[in-house]
Amino acid sequence: MMGLDRDRLVELVQVVVRNPLRAFLSALGVGWGLFMIIITVGAARGLENGVKADMGSDVSNSMFAWTMSTSMPYKGYQRGRYVEMDIDDVHWIQANTQHLDLVCPEVQLGGYRGTNNVTRGKQSGAFDVHGAIAEYPQVKPMNITEGRFLNEGDLAGERKVCVIGSRVKDILFEMGEEPLGETVQIQGVIFRVVGVYTPKGNDEDAQNEAESIYIPFSTFAKAFNTRGRVGWLSMLIKDGVDAEEAEEATKQLIKARLSIHPDDPRAIGAWSMAEEFQKAELLFSGMRLISLLFGSLALLAGVIGITNIMLISIKERTKELGIRRSLGATPVRILQQIIGETLFLTLLAGLCGLVLGVGLLEAVDGYLESGGDAGVFRHPEIDFGTILTVLCILLGMSIFAGVLPAMRALAIKPVEALRSEG
Amino acid sequence: MLALREIEKSYPLAGGSLPVLKGIDLNIAQGEMVAIMGSSGSGKSTLLNVLGLLDGFDSGGYDLDGVDMAGLSEKQAARYRSQFLGFVFQSFNLISFKTALENVALPLFYQKVPRRERQKRAMEMLGKMGMDDRSDHLPSELSGGQKQRVAIARALITSPRVILADEPTGALDSTTSTEVMQVLREVNASGITVIIVTHEADIAEQCDRTIRLHDGVIIEDGKSGEVVEPTARGARSQD
Ligand SMILES: Nc1ncnc2c1ncn2[C@@H]1O[C@H](COP(=O)(O)OP(=O)(O)OP(=O)(O)O)[C@@H](O)[C@H]1O
Ligand SMILES: [Mg+2]
Numbered sequence: 232m233m234g235l236d237r238d239r240l241v242e243l244v245q246v247v248v249r250n251p252l253r254a255f256l257s258a259l260g261v262g263w264g265l266f267m268i269i270i271t272v273g274a275a276r277g278l279e280n281g282v283k284a285d286m287g288s289d290v291s292n293s294m295f296a297w298t299m300s301t302s303m304p305y306k307g308y309q310r311g312r313y314v315e316m317d318i319d320d321v322h323w324i325q326a327n328t329q330h331l332d333l334v335c336p337e338v339q340l341g342g343y344r345g346t347n348n349v350t351r352g353k354q355s356g357a358f359d360v361h362g363a364i365a366e367y368p369q370v371k372p373m374n375i376t377e378g379r380f381l382n383e384g385d386l387a388g389e390r391k392v393c394v395i396g397s398r399v400k401d402i403l404f405e406m407g408e409e410p411l412g413e414t415v416q417i418q419g420v421i422f423r424v425v426g427v428y429t430p431k432g433n434d435e436d437a438q439n440e441a442e443s444i445y446i447p448f449s450t451f452a453k454a455f456n457t458r459g460r461v462g463w464l465s466m467l468i469k470d471g472v473d474a475e476e477a478e479e480a481t482k483q484l485i486k487a488r489l490s491i492h493p494d495d496p497r498a499i500g501a502w503s504m505a506e507e508f509q510k511a512e513l514l515f516s517g518m519r520l521i522s523l524l525f526g527s528l529a530l531l532a533g534v535i536g537i538t539n540i541m542l543i544s545i546k547e548r549t550k551e552l553g554i555r556r557s558l559g560a561t562p563v564r565i566l567q568q569i570i571g572e573t574l575f576l577t578l579l580a581g582l583c584g585l586v587l588g589v590g591l592l593e594a595v596d597g598y599l600e601s602g603g604d605a606g607v608f609r610h611p612e613i614d615f616g617t618i619l620t621v622l623c624i625l626l627g628m629s630i631f632a633g634v635l636p637a638m639r640a641l642a643i644k645p646v647e648a649l650r651s652e653g
Numbered sequence: 654m655l656a657l658r659e660i661e662k663s664y665p666l667a668g669g670s671l672p673v674l675k676g677i678d679l680n681i682a683q684g685e686m687v688a689i690m691g692s693s694g695s696g697k698s699t700l701l702n703v704l705g706l707l708d709g710f711d712s713g714g715y716d717l718d719g720v721d722m723a724g725l726s727e728k729q730a731a732r733y734r735s736q737f738l739g740f741v742f743q744s745f746n747l748i749s750f751k752t753a754l755e756n757v758a759l760p761l762f763y764q765k766v767p768r769r770e771r772q773k774r775a776m777e778m779l780g781k782m783g784m785d786d787r788s789d790h791l792p793s794e795l796s797g798g799q800k801q802r803v804a805i806a807r808a809l810i811t812s813p814r815v816i817l818a819d820e821p822t823g824a825l826d827s828t829t830s831t832e833v834m835q836v837l838r839e840v841n842a843s844g845i846t847v848i849i850v851t852h853e854a855d856i857a858e859q860c861d862r863t864i865r866l867h868d869g870v871i872i873e874d875g876k877s878g879e880v881v882e883p884t885a886r887g888a889r890s891q892d
Contacts, residue, residue: 237768238762238768238771241755245750245751249750550746551748551749554746554747554748555748555759555763556707556731556734557705557707557734557740557746558734558735558740558759558760558763558807559731559732559734559735559736559760559763559764559811560731560763561727561728561731561732561763562727562728562731563728564731564763641727644707644708645707645708646702646707646708649707649742649746
């Protein structure tokens with residue numbers, strides 16, 4: 232009998248219609264609260280999506296390590312020694328690691344750009360030139376738009392081939408010119424172009440990437456006489472291995488290989504994507520929680536408003552409730568009625584807030600989709616699960632909101648209720 | 654049908670209590686038509702409310718249809734009100750935002766009667782009261798007599814055994830009062846016990862039996878004609 236038959240509905244509507252302004256005002260708080268939840272959760276999600284899209288170009292289990300100067304003396308070495316890794320060290324690490332899937336040596340020419348180091352006929356430009364191995368794109372994904380990336384043959388044969396970024400192509404080549412098979416000069420050494428790529432993502436990093444050139448690590452060592460020196464390592468952590476643990480173990484491995492004091496805090500630098508991801512994930516779940524919390528507080532304020540309105544309404548309708556009881560309404564029926572009214576008001580208001588909130592999110596999303604710019608903000612949304620959770624919270628709150636007025640109504644004896652004015 | 658034994662009731666008052674019913678013994682049989690008279694403040698309404706299970710009492714016993722009503726929970730009281738009792742009030746007590754039909758159907762709603770049947774029975778009952786052409790009117794659109802007819806229809810809709818009326822004609826002019834009394838007599842003729850609280854001697858006269866209250870005790874109880882004459886005089890001399 233708790234079902235919503237037509238008369239119950241009529242009763243509920245009568246309550247709203249009888250005092251529309253009051254119904255509206257009491258509904259406002261709850262509607263606003265729900266609206267706020269939807270908007271803040273959606274906005275937090277938008278930010279999350281935006282940041283994740285930017286991070287999307289990075290592989291989540293990638294890790295990087297490089298050498299610096301020591302800060303502790305060890306095994307006869309003075310502190311302040313500048314340590315370097317070479318390709319043999321890399322092979323040794325690869326052979327001895329238990330935490331890594333892939334270890335890519337990488338070396339870079341020039342480092343800081345400034346002087347034009349790459350030329351083709353009359354065109355020239357200042358680009359980052361990297362020595363890398365064939366597996367490198369596993370760590371740093373890229374879209375190969377023409378040709379291919381470096382392969383094992385290039386490395387084994389120490390071939391003078393290169394893969395160029397899209398910006399490099401734009402600068403060194405004419406519009407519509409086919410770069411594959413053409414040659415460029417890198418610090419006087421001639422390289423043949425075998426591939427063109429565009430970086431993933433569109434942040435500043437990607438911008439730099441587009442102005443880079445990749446050549447085989449082996450060729451690099453020989454052509455520029457770096458004797459196998461490694462600038463830094465790009466690595467992939469094995470599945471299921473904790474990033475922090477992998478980072479520490481790898482540092483120790485390098486330290487052992489290069490005779491660095493195990494406790495030296497400075498000699499080896501490292502950075503792992505997974506840790507960044509974890510930090511970001513923490514931040515975002517925090518943001519979600521905060522927006523839910525604040526939204527719920529707004530909702531609570533709204534629900535308290537409804538409780539208040541219901542208390543006033545009960546007071547005004549004491550006589551009516553007395554009449555109902557004289558006609559055989561049991562306390563349970565009165566309770567049902569009052570909680571029903573509260574629920575009706577709250578849910579109606581909540582639904583309005585929900586529709587408006589989701590509508591606004593959709594509108595913003597539509598605007599962004601159609602090319603509107605909002606910086607790092609992307610695809611604000613609220614998932615169905617969150618909406619359900621919020622509706623459950625709302626339901627619980629509104630039952631709670633109805634209980635106090637209902638208790639108040641039932642505390643009045645029928646005879647007193649009948650005697651009251653109104 | 655109704656049996657009161659030594660009913661006592663007092664209202665709590667600042668610094669003590671005010672006894673209102675001071676030992677009421679009363680038996681009313683099924684099908685009787687009884688008037689309760691007495692001066693203002695003598696406890697008539699209080700007695701009627703006790704009979705109607707709208708109010709409790711301090712001591713004594715009350716049997717309704719052979720069942721002891723002492724210590725009844727509010728839920729049980731509501732059940733008995735719903736099954737046995739119908740109320741008619743001086744101020745009609747119609748729910749202002751509901752139409753005549755909705756008002757009449759309301760007690761059936763609390764008896765969990767299906768909607769369609771509620772509507773049908775309410776319409777029939779309004780018809781018996783000669784009010785079927787006013788079914789969709791709000792109380793504010795009805796005259797006093799019409800409102801009381803709707804109220805009586807509402808009291809009768811659940812086929813109660815007892816109608817309790819507190820000054821049902823108190824807000825009506827004499828012609829309308831006569832009509833309403835006519836209706837109540839017809840109700841009584843159908844076998845329903847009718848108990849009417851009234852100030853007016855000629856209303857009491859239309860009942861079969863008159864009980865006279867004074868200061869919380871029954872001072873007279875008998876056939877209407879016999880009781881009314883002297884008490885009417887008594888009431889006048891007291892005022
Ligand atoms: N809720 C209450 N609290 C305190 N005293 C009350 C209460 N209700 C009634 N009384 C007192 O009880 C006494 C009887 O009241 P009751 O309403 O029964 O009188 P009545 O005979 O119906 O009078 P009237 O003819 O004026 O309607 C009165 O003195 C009244 O003041
Ligand atoms: Mg009275």
